[in-house]
Amino acid sequence: MVREIILQSVYFLAFFYQLNCQSSLTRQQERNAYFLNLINDIPGPEYLLLTDYELQDVLKINEMNETFLICNNTNIKYKMWKLRCKYTELSLYIMYHMKFVIINRNVINSKELKKFKDILHRMISIFYYTFSHIKEGIWLTSITINALIDRKISPQEIKFDYITFKITEICRICFKYNNLPYLPELYKNNSYLSTIYEISKQLKLYSGYYPNTFNEIYQYEDVSHIYSFFWDNIQRFEIFIPPTTMFPTYDKTHIKKIYDRVRNSWKNDYFELLFYTKAIKKNLLLVTYYSLVRHSIYLIDCFIKDINSINSNSEYFFKLFKIPLNIINEIGVFTDETFYSPFQNFLNYMKNDRIINLDNLIKYTSKVLDCLNTLAINFNIPTFDFNSFRNDASIVNPFNHSIAENQLNLFTIELQKYFECVKISMAPVDFTILKIFMLNVNIER
Structure with a gap:
């Protein structure tokens, strides 16, 4: 009691x-x-x-x-x-x-x-x-x-x-x-x-x-x-895999392994479903952090290539930095991560204009990158560093304000499309009902 x-x-x-x-x-x-x-x-x-x-x-x-x-x-x-x-x-x-x-x-x-x-x-x-x-x-x-x-x-x-x-x-x-x-x-x-x-x-x-x-x-x-999406989803776990163009080094091994485990054992323990839904949640966070790092490193390049212009127009920088704010907030609410660190901190950086110079941006990016790599290890994919992102051809192009804004918007649109796919594929189940379901479990899922 x-x-x-x-x-x-x-x-x-x-x-x-x-x-x-x-x-x-x-x-x-x-x-x-x-x-x-x-x-x-x-x-x-x-x-x-x-x-x-x-x-x-x-x-x-x-x-x-x-x-x-x-x-x-x-x-x-x-x-x-x-x-x-x-x-x-x-x-x-x-x-x-x-x-x-x-x-x-x-x-x-x-x-x-x-x-x-x-x-x-x-x-x-x-x-x-x-x-x-x-x-x-x-x-x-x-x-x-x-x-x-x-x-x-x-x-x-x-x-x-x-x-x-x-x-x-x-x-x-x-x-x-x-x-x-x-x-x-x-x-x-x-x-x-x-x-x-x-x-x-x-x-x-x-x-x-x-x-x-x-x-x-x-x-x-x-x-x-709560089992409807697990039973009825024709594409099974593959629907939660991000597009190759969005995440080239992604490996589906981890989520496939979890799905196969639950598929074979759920009849003996209905709470096994939580292993799969937890994997879906971590998978979404993995893709989200990947997108955030890509976004931030692109901005770092913008800083380096046009630092005088950006320093003299901080509002323009904040506008670029906040492009993914709405979708990040939606993902935080959907996954119940909005009120937990580190996700909460990353969200607050965008909401409260805490990034005021290049050093702040690099520190912020390093923290997101650490979270990305923690999940990458869990998902059996190679870890990342700054250079692996900066080698992207779209980032090293000569700086142009309109090109930069368009590219950052494209990154966000990609994440938005992937997130909508995840939501639709889990529907009608949400993480609120899963949290209520999880309250009956005595072990860490």
Whole structure:
């Protein structure tokens, strides 16, 4: 329980810092307000309802505080804990029912699977909407149902004993802390459909048994299907490889190795996906740092070839230096790196005009180059130095202001196109839902 509180606190602070960098705090405050106005409609013990006075007080804090954490309120926090536990119990009965169907060799009803998927994705959506921790059992059940629907796993490959044991352990902890009034029953060889539907209706997860106002917080069904891009991407890992013209020395060995590992092992451990998504993230950062170094070294050449002109017109230099600022910021938000060093520092150099002379620019470039080389070693590609970039013919051409600006814009356009390709290839999954998924993992991924 203590670990869960710490993890959530760290996650929330990080996320809201990210939102600040994203300039979308107003939208998040609107989401908070929408959820707060529904909080008493979400099923839960009566003593966890907010009075009108409490609700108005929390709404006022949210309006005034851009970094307001919705689950800091004691009633909301305990309500969400109990909701997680009740959702976990419901997940157990879904797994019980699937076990019954498969043991008795009954035909798996596709309509029932679709209903289970909708119920589970609505569970995940409500926690994605509030950026809260989701219990491991809910994830295990949801991915299993998704895999069955998408025919990525056979009924015989489902690890029923492992999954139901994990869920039962969570339910025992919930019972211990009074977040469940009783322990769920043990498996019996019968259908659990009536139990599933009854609980789903009570929890307002079943279609037709919740108000239309819940559609806003249940809208993230696609994002909840975190394996969709891994299963459905026809080009597999190759879609994340940068163009040769952009990154001539890139070697796909590392990301291919990770992809092959996850492809062969995910059925035994759903959290293996995190190894692949971590590799995608590092791969994007590798390409980003490569582009930044190329950009900076081109500017160094500009300094050397026309140092008097640039020194006398610092605003023009800042304009050139900041050309990739927007795309770098987008990548930082997408990867959750905006609030971490060294990425945060590189971003701040551009935002705050910290590069004021050639020496500053060289030091900045050296730091980015160090990060690039750290990732290069990880990806089994040759490391870089200044000369390897300065040997580029486009950089050693005689200096011309318009040519320089056009070239730097081309570098940025290349990075923008690659980033869009990565985003599209991972869609609808994002690193926010993956971070929520990762909170269940006890080892470093």
